[in-house]
Structure formats: C-alpha cells, structure tokens
Amino acid sequence: MFSSNAESSTPSRKRSRWDDEAEQDDSTALLPPLQPKRRSKSKSLKTEATGASAPQPHTRPPPPLPKLHPSHSIYAPPRIFHPPFLPSRSVYSYERLNQIEEGSYGVVFRARDKITGDIVALKKLKMDEEKHGFPITALREINALMSCRHENVVNIREVVVGDTLTQVFVVMDFIEHDLKTLLTLMPSPFLQSEIKTLMIQLLSAVGHCHERWILHRDLKTSNLLMNNRGTIKVADFGLARRYGDPVGVGGLTQLVVTLWYRAPEVLMGATTYSTAIDMWSVGCIFAELLLKEPLFQAKSELELISMIFKLLGPPTSSSWPEFSSLPLAKSLSLPAPHHGGMRQRFQYLTNAGLDLMGKMLTYDPERRITAEEALQHPYFKESPLPKHPDLFGSFPSAAAGEKRRKFDSPSAPRHAIDYKLITDFDLV
Numbered sequence: 001m002f003s004s005n006a007e008s009s010t011p012s013r014k015r016s017r018w019d020d021e022a023e024q025d026d027s028t029a030l031l032p033p034l035q036p037k038r039r040s041k042s043k044s045l046k047t048e049a050t051g052a053s054a055p056q057p058h059t060r061p062p063p064p065l066p067k068l069h070p071s072h073s074i075y076a077p078p079r080i081f082h083p084p085f086l087p088s089r090s091v092y093s094y095e096r097l098n099q100i101e102e103g104s105y106g107v108v109f110r111a112r113d114k115i116t117g118d119i120v121a122l123k124k125l126k127m128d129e130e131k132h133g134f135p136i137t138a139l140r141e142i143n144a145l146m147s148c149r150h151e152n153v154v155n156i157r158e159v160v161v162g163d164t165l166t167q168v169f170v171v172m173d174f175i176e177h178d179l180k181t182l183l184t185l186m187p188s189p190f191l192q193s194e195i196k197t198l199m200i201q202l203l204s205a206v207g208h209c210h211e212r213w214i215l216h217r218d219l220k221t222s223n224l225l226m227n228n229r230g231t232i233k234v235a236d237f238g239l240a241r242r243y244g245d246p247v248g249v250g251g252l253t254q255l256v257v258t259l260w261y262r263a264p265e266v267l268m269g270a271t272t273y274s275t276a277i278d279m280w281s282v283g284c285i286f287a288e289l290l291l292k293e294p295l296f297q298a299k300s301e302l303e304l305i306s307m308i309f310k311l312l313g314p315p316t317s318s319s320w321p322e323f324s325s326l327p328l329a330k331s332l333s334l335p336a337p338h339h340g341g342m343r344q345r346f347q348y349l350t351n352a353g354l355d356l357m358g359k360m361l362t363y364d365p366e367r368r369i370t371a372e373e374a375l376q377h378p379y380f381k382e383s384p385l386p387k388h389p390d391l392f393g394s395f396p397s398a399a400a401g402e403k404r405r406k407f408d409s410p411s412a413p414r415h416a417i418d419y420k421l422i423t424d425f426d427l428v
C-alpha cells in the first residue's frame, strides 16, 4: 500500500536475522556486557578498602603535584555529572509484530516489549553499507530525538542492538497513523477546527526544536504521526542537524528536505539556511491538510520552481532582495510579474488563514514567519476554534495492520460544554 513516488525513494536492503525469525540462529550470542574495569592498586584507593588491614607505610605522602597540566580538558565535565553508561539492550527484548514501512534511512517495525507488553515502533537504522563507523545520520537522529523531547515529538525510549554491529534500532512509542496515509485513506478532509489543532501542535513541536537549535529539514506529512487521541508527533529526525554551529567548507548540504516541501532558498542553491526552511515545509503541510493532497506535486526541481512562481507570482527585488545573488538564480528566466493564485487555490480559507499561509510561503527567509509568531496568529483565535484533541475521531491504523473499514465519524461532543468547540462551519 505504500507506493514510492517522486517524493521519496526506497533503496534496497539486506535482510537481518531480526527481520525474519525463521532464520534466527540461537548460537548467535550477544556480545557479553562490558566488564567493569579492574581498579589499579593505587595508594589513593586504600582509604576505600573495607576491612583490609594492609599496614600503612610510615613514609609521608608526597606533596600534591602543581596542577599546571590537568590530565583532561577543563571543559570536559567529570563522569559523576553524567548518567551512568549502560550497555544497550538486545533487540530480542522485543517480539516483532509487523513491518510498518521501509523508508530511505531505515525499516520500521511494530513490536511488543517482552517484559512490559508495551507496543512500540522499532526503526532499524541503515548501516549495511557504512564503511566509516557509525553513520552520522543515525547519530543525528538519536541526538535530535533526545534533545527535542516534547508532547508533539515522537518519544524515543531506547536504542537496542542486534546480533551484528550493523543492527541498531531506535525504539519509539508506537503511533497509529502517519498523516500522509491518513489523508489518503480518510473519506473527507479534516475540518477547519481540526486543522487548527493539528497546526498548533505542529508549530509547538517545530518551535520547540528550533529553540533547541535543531533544524528538522524533512518536515512532510509522512513524517508526522498521529495517534487516535488527536495528537500529532513529529518523527523522522534522520536529516535533522544543529544549526548555529560553525559550518564546514562548502556550507550546509543542499540535498535536504523532500522535493515537494523544499524551500525556495534551498532550491536556489543557498548554502546557508536556517529555521525558515522548516517553516516553508510547515506552510506546504498546512496547504496539504486543507487540500487533502500535496500542494506542489512536482517531478523535478525546475517544475517545482515554476509551480511556486505560478502560485505566488515570481520573486521581485523587493519581495526577496537576496534572490538574484543565489547560485541558481542567474540560470532562471523569470516569468512576467503577476499576482499569485493563492485565493483561487484556497477558496474556502478565511482571510486570516490565507494571511498565515502567505506568511509561511514567503520567498524571503528573513521575512518568513517563525513558529513562535505563527502560534500567535489571529487564524487560531477566530471561529471555528481549534477542536479539543479528545474530540477527534479514531481511525483504523494501517501501521498496526488493522483492516480498513468505513471510517468512524468524529465523535460527538459528550458534554454540552464541549458543544461550543464545534461550530456551524464544522458541521456543514
């Protein structure tokens, strides 16, 4: 059911033992846990000895050495400040249930924790072809997930290992849906009040990551998970990186963000970019929630650029002063200036909604709205108000292998007080 398209490609992979339990070989013992280091018999440790009655030498202790050259960097915190390092658990702590999806960086399985019974998602990181140690993408993904803990970011539970050094799995909470699959399967689009709730959650998560100096760099509907309680979780930090760090020669990589969600500055070859690239993607997601299909379904970068120009009108020296200095700008012949077709494309969106969309899909990254500013936008305060997540309908989960059936309609409000959350607009 997961078809590949221009939006993402799916490379082939080798099978691992955990992929197929029938192939499992019991003789494949896991690496033994690390042995604690034996203490050296230094004099300073003698004071810790319990009951050992070693005779104390009668010599005076030597005077302490002057600390001109400490043995470690003064910037490295002592080990006592760090949580204890524990060996990773084995993937065999989990029972494999079904494969959810194979993406470009890893395979995702649904599994059950053999001790707690919790249902989790295990993402097997792609390491097979890695020749230079642990892949940077995997390190960034784990690091970003751990630094961005938030109600609307998928929760990472642990990292587990398989039989070989190439088998590393990220264990996350299992979330029933991804928004892309949900949008394809649900019979009617989300209501305005639901879109507001989803956008608020998405903006809170993105704002939280940006506050922690993390760029996601691959926001799209298939990377947004949604549970049956109307809560969105941003996932797939495989392309995430810290920003604000010194950038290497050649700048930041330009091959980021799935094509349809890629910001114009990245398309134009900018090697320095920032949080605004995520906000462009958020704008594309906002449009997709309204249209129930992706906004820019381009097959190539050139087609994408012409689609953007058509919707927004071409950039001008006043709307995007830096445009002409970007590497690929000179190779483009701009169409004649014209007004974009935003109102035509989003006919049922209120003026406030259209204003917010326009501020997200702004050419100049310096002027593009930030997540924090977007959360304060009047669109979220006008009727219909955001719907309480508890009032969202639940859907059969394709990821859990649940049979597709007629979709439940959103649950009716249980109390009269809830009624004001649903407006006439929602009921048409």
Ligand SMILES: Nc1ncnc2c1ncn2[C@@H]1O[C@H](COP(=O)(O)OP(=O)(O)OP(=O)(O)O)[C@@H](O)[C@H]1O
Pocket: 008, 100, 101, 102, 103, 104, 105, 106, 107, 108, 121, 123, 154, 172, 173, 174, 175, 176, 177, 178, 222, 223, 225, 235, 236, 237, 238, 399
């Ligand atoms: N925690 C989770 N719970 C349930 N399903 C998940 C979870 N994490 C990922 N998935 C499913 O697996 C898919 C792929 O996961 P993810 O995006 O993290 O992998 P990827 O290899 O980076 O994919 P891609 O490159 O295609 O974006 C998601 O679109 C979603 O359908």
Ligand SMILES: [Mg+2]
Pocket: 103, 222, 223, 236
């Ligand atoms: Mg993904």
